[in-house]
Amino acid sequence: MGSRLELPPRLVDWSILGAVCFAVATGLLGLVSGRTGDAWVFVTHGIGGLSLVLLLFWKLRRVRHRVTSRAAWDRYTPFSILLGAVAIAALATGVYWTFGGRFGIGPWTGLFVHMALGVLVVPLLLIHLRGRFRAPSTDDFAGRRTALSGVAVVGFGALTWRLQRGANRLFGLAGADHRFTGSREDGSGEGNAFPVTSWVADDPDPIDPDDWQLRVGGRVERELAFDGGALDSDAGRRAVLDCTSGWYSTHDWQGIRIGDLLDSAEPTDEAQWISFRSVTGYRWSLPIEEARDALLATHVDGERLSHGHGFPLRLVAPGRRGFQWVKWVESVEVRRKRDMSEWVAIFVSGFDEASADRATDRR
Structure with a gap:
């Protein structure tokens, strides 16, 4: 996206904060949403996450010199670098999963890894804000360019989400078979031959x-x-x-x-x-x-x-x-x-x- 549509620096930062909060909120809401009418939760979660891609691109392009020059480091820089890495990993695992990618770590599926990374972003972001907090000014919100940039961010997320769905169907990718929740089919109609999962420490002895x-x-x-x-x-x-x-x-x-x-x-x-x-x-x-x-x-x-x-x-x-x-x-x-x-x-x-x-x- 061209620099002409880029938001002012402080507004980029606050937009990232808003997008992360929105993605975490809809992600948590998705954990208890299973009815077809709840599909909007997952759609908006995907759009919000993809909008974050553009915002992070603007952010990383602006601060890259602080990372590459050790002279510019302060005590918060390592946390900021870790935050960027975890945020990118969360986005990458989410996108890969929606395209039908199969991966996991031990007993955890790729979707679970994506959720865990998303949750990890929150404390890292709070640490980052402690050292980098800058309140936006009224000038940041003024002008037609700011409004157009905001529309561009949301439009980028919505368009990318739509193109991803179309690509899954066009190329027959595994992601096309996902349920609206992002889950993929396993063991339907096969009696007890579907995955056994338990929450946290639930593992009782067989019941007589x-x-x-x-x-x-x-x-x-x-x-x-x-x-x-x-x-x-x-x-x-x-x-x-x-x-x-x-x-x-x-x-x-x-x-x-x-x-x-x-x-x-x-x-x-x-x-x-x-x-x-x-x-x-x-x-x-x-x-x-x-x-x-x-x-x-x-x-x-x-x-x-x-x-x-x-x-x-x-x-x-x-x-x-x-x-x-x-x-x-x-x-x-x-x-x-x-x-x-x-x-x-x-x-x-x-x-x-x-x-x-x-x-x-x-x-």
Whole structure:
């Protein structure tokens, strides 16, 4: 993009800050967006990220002499260089993934690597701002050129995003098969033969159905308990499991309709939320009307769920991302308010169990 359309230096810096904040915000929002109507989150995330490419080009062209000349370095320069490298890596991995590139680091897919790099940008940017903060002046916003430059930045991102989508279809690249969330298909319709992923430390020992019960309680007229033998049901539905680590899988799930459980337990008038809790302490909540249409699955594509996929019961919540499909469900709690501690549980669940297992091993 020609220098005639380049934003004033301080406005470039603040535009980069705004673009990073927007990309991080839409990226985090994308973690809980799984319905088709949420596609705008991923579209605007892509446009924002690609707009950042142009802004970084302007920024790096302006400051390159500070990096190449050691005499111009100060104590913040190494952090600024690291910030630039991580930001470029985050953009590069995101673009490569959208073109269908396959890569990963250990158990982490390329999409997860992209997300991790994007999150790492935030603390590095805060350090950078501490040493480089310069408030924009009113002169930076004045004039027709500034307005045209702003339109050019957004237009560059939108046009590049559209061209990327067209190139995927034209050349038959793997990215053309991505779901709107960026996930690629893996194991659809093949029973338990789809990826096994767990959140953080969740890794319980196989569950003995003879020692397990499903409990239904909370704001209900009748508390219920079911053992493993009483849970088979022919209720079923087809749903897409879309994992935030970068894959999705479509299956026919069979089990117990949550609405039927609630009808048996008779929720009180105060009931608004349903919390599903795993044997690991992991849990997630759904609004009661949404929960009624969800399923506690015992089978997938006619096969009984394997341990890795949540035997004896796994929540099937269409339109929700994979980490919200709680595995190894042991209780259903009807609540007046949402269980906000679930946001903590997703990071600490399983650790208590792991510590107990290590203590047992030392005996």
